[in-house]
Every structure is written in C-alpha cells, then in structure tokens.
Amino acid sequence: MLKFNLIQSGSITAAAMIASGAFQVKNGQIILSGSGDVINIALTIFFAAFLVKFLTPKLGSYTVLLLPLIVAVVAGGVGQFMLPYTKMVTGAVGQTIGTLTNFQPLVMGMLMGIAFAALIVSPISSVGIAMAIGVEGIASGSANLGITACAFTLAIMSSKVNGFGTTIAHFIGTPKIQMANMLKNPRLFLPVIASAGIAGLVGAIFEISGTANSAGFGSAGLIGPMATYQEMAGGPLAIGFIMLLFAGMPILLGFAMRYIFIQKLQFVREEDLVIEDK
Template identity: 45%
Template sequence: MAQSDRKRVKKFIVDVLNGTSLGIVITLIPSALVSQFLLLFPTSVVAFKVGFMTTLVQSALPIVSGFAVGQIRKMSAIDSGAIALAMFVSSGVVIQSQKSMVISGTGVILNIILVAILATGLAQLTQVTFGHLKILIQPLFLVLVAGGIGLFTLSPLRQVQVWIGTGVAYATDFTPIIMGALLGAAFAFLIVSPLSSVGIATAIGLTGVGSGAANAGIVVASFTLAAMGASVNPLGGTLAHFIGSPKIQMANMLTKPKLFLPTTIGAAIMGAIATMFDIKGTAFSAGFGFSGLIGPLTAYNLSNKTVGAVIAILVTFIIFPIAIAVILRWIFIVKLRWIQPEDLRLTLQ
C-alpha cells in the first residue's frame, strides 16, 4: 500500500473514531451533568421528566455518532442519516421480543465503531452510484448491508466485552493495594477504549473498594488528559474530559499508544491510594469517575460521613488527581518531551 493510501486509511479511521467519540460525549454529558442533582427532588414531576429526557438521549448514541461521523467526513445529509440508521439498528440499543421493542442502554461500542467503519466506507463508495434515487435506496442499502453485518457481529463483540470483564475481575484476587492499582489502571484504559467501563463494571459486579479504585483511576486519567491537552484545546473541550468523559480522547489514544503511559501510571497510583483511604463505590458508579459527580457522591453515601471521610473523598477525587495530573504533565511534556500537547488536540467540531 502506498504511503498516500496509508494516510487516507489512517485519516478515515481517525475520523470515524472522532465522530463516535463526539457522539458519546454529546449523548452522555446531559445525564452526567444533572443525574445526581435530580436525586435531590425524588418526588418532583419536573425532575422526573428531565431524568427521562437525559436518560433517553443516551440511547441515541449510535444515531448521533453516525451523524457526527458523516459531518466530520463532510458527507451529505442523506449519507450521514443512512450511516446513523445502520449504526442504530445494529448497536444493541434495541432489544426485540415477539410483541415489543425496548430501548435501553448505549449499545455495544465495539460493534458501533465496526458498523461505523463499514457504513461510512460503503456510503463513500456509493455516493454517486444511485443517482437521483439515492434518497430512496441509500438508507435501505446501508441498513441492510452494514446494519445486517452488524447484527451478526453484535453478539460476538458483546462476548468479547464479557471476556475482558472476566479478565479484569481477576484483579480482585490480589491483596487490596495491588488490587486497587490494577483496577485503577484497567479502568483508566477502559474509559478511553471502545469498551464500556460501566458495562464491564456492572457485568463483573464490581463493588466496595474495588469500585472506588476503578473510579479513582478514571478520575486521574481524566484530569491528566485534560491537563496535557489544555494548551491546545478550548476550555469546553478541556472540561469535557472530567465533567463528561475522557473517551473524547479515544481517537488520539488509539492512534498514539504512548498516551496510555502517563494515564496508566497515574491511575495505578491513585487506585492504590483510594484503596488505602477505603473509598467505596457500586457496580454502577465504578465506570463513571468524576463525571456527573457520580463517583465522589457515591463514595460519600457509602462512607461513615465523618469529617475524615469527607477529606479522604476530596483528596481522592480532586486534590491528588489534579496534583498527579500536573506532575505527569511536567514529566512527560516538559521534562522528557515524550508527549506533545498537539498529541491531545481535539479535532471534534
């Protein structure tokens, strides 16, 4: 393959990953911003409706990601819509029974990315093939071909996620400090990968100090990525790393594996510290980190609510992660120069 062809293929894959990342951030941030706040109004009709809306939009992840991929690739509205439909029908968001269809969750992200690549490639190959009948044929073509392939790959890729979850679960067999370091590092990797950190935490029933360590790892990874890219990214993009999800960096992380080094080091350190501080969590909170304050608030609710517990939570979720992020940024960007801020530039529009 010629160098120019390799560059085109790389750009294509990066565009798909960036579009998927953008869809993830757009659909998950609304719930992350308000979910914990809404718990203060358990009987409010307005709070219930807001919760319904922000929860529902999470299931639109494959659709929004499809449109985002199309926009980044500068494709037409018909092509973007067709890509979105193919990704939606094969995402695993919809569970079908004999009498109904239930929309739930965000789908299997591995499969969503695979179908995004297939559907986008097919859309570009057939941009002018159908002529004036494009609006009629293109959506059906992509849904049947790319979406159909996605339905066949959905179950195997979901099983891959289960296998990875089983592997992560082995970390709980070690002594507490080592367990905390391993889980912190593992979930720092998962949160920026095409895998669902929440799905894996739920699948293996990760609770207690194991969940707290996983949360702490995600938090320090979020702050580290935000700090290292702050000089080249807008304020909103920087804040989105920890207020939303560090998965916004998925394309950069997968194409520049060296970025995993500082996040893994920081997450392992913070996971061990969280275990020493007896920070706890639930299977649901384990994959969120700082997003929506789900991690710290869950840790507080499961603590004895003493002044010492509050200080430990502040240290684990704010003070130490920021300090570690600043130190790692100095080591890898300023001192060693192994990483450049440009490596973390967000290309999302």
C-alpha cells in the same frame, strides 16, 4: 470530516442502531435495552460510511430512495452478524478485569485503577463492564479514582493546546473525548497508567468504596464521589477528604505527569492531545 448530508447521516445512523444490539424483540414488542455494544457500533459505522461513499455517486437520482434501505440492510446486517463476536471480545475483557478482584487489596486497587483508566479512553464502556461483573466495594472506589486521575491527567497535559471548555470536559464529562488521540498514539497511555495506578493504590490504602452502578463513571456527574460519600460516615470531614481524593490528588498527579512525560522526558507532546473542533 466526511461531510455527509442528512440522508447519508441518517442511513449510517439506521445501520448503527440495527447493529447495536440495544433493540430486542420480546413477546412481540421492541424493547430498547441500554446503549448497545460500542465496539460493534463503531465497526458498523465505519463500514456504513464506506458503503455510503461508494454508493452515492452510483445511485444518482435514486439516492434518496435507495441509499437508506441498502445501507441499513447491508451494513446493519453485517453488524448484526458481527454482534455475537464483538460481544465475546467485550465479555473477555470483563472476565479479565473480574479476575483482578482476587488479588491482594493494594495490588487489586492499583490494577483496577489502571484497567478502568484504560477502558474509559477505549471504545469499550467502562460503566457496562463494571455493571456486568459487579464491581463493588474497594474495587469500585479504586476504579473511579483511576478514571478520575486519567481525566485530570489528560486535561492538564492538554490544557495548553485545548480551550478551557474542552479541558474541563475531560473530568466534568468524560476523558473518552481523547480516545482517537490515545489510539493514534499509544504512548499517551503510559502517563495515564502511571497516574491511575497511583490513584487506585491510594484508594485501596484508604479503603475508598463504591457500587457497581457508580464504578466506571469517575468524577463525571460527581457520581463516583457521591457513591463514596454514601459509603462513608458523612459530615464535613468526609466531604473534605473526598474532595482531596477526587480533585486534589488527581490535579497533583496531572501536573506531575505533565512535568515527567512532556517537559522532562519529552516522551509525548502536548500537540498529541489536541482535540480539533470541526
């Protein structure tokens, strides 16, 4: 969309890496730890892109030499300055979600499903939050079911305007591909919240469990279903039950949300969920 060349893209990438917080210096060694703070990375990229657009015509023939250095130092430095504050935001979100585990199990399951469905289509890492606050047991299972319901709901609601590959990418990969559309049109959160809340509630009713390492993935890579299977007795019945919960129920919820919010109420449009290939 912005049509950056290799030098410009590399400059922005360098700034994002510096500001991510993923690189730490310990005992004289540079250690890569995790993917960094996604919110801070996004803000840094935005600022770095603006800086690139502003500086490129002014540097002229010195662009190749000076642009990477200036963008990395200035944008990366600003990102490093903002990092503690964006981490505070992420930490506050984690603490808020952590309090949900204190509710009665059925209420907790519903709220965890909603919370993690909202996280998965936001700039915040659902996996990072789950691991940071140690989401385990029924809370983890409900979180995964909420994310799965979110993925199938968005996939089914957008299936007529997106290609087959994009549609299945919602639940095989991640529904975060809809993040831009969700933030642009917050109305889209309502069908997601409705389906995720139901899925999380069902998970709590049947005491679907998971681990802190699996919560936040949903159906992606079959991590959520496999974690649930490990917590169960196993066998063909368990596999069938898991398929029903992680595929059958989300599909039904997806079609129900499309009927209610698109066809019946016309609250949102399918076009709101178009993912353009550029």
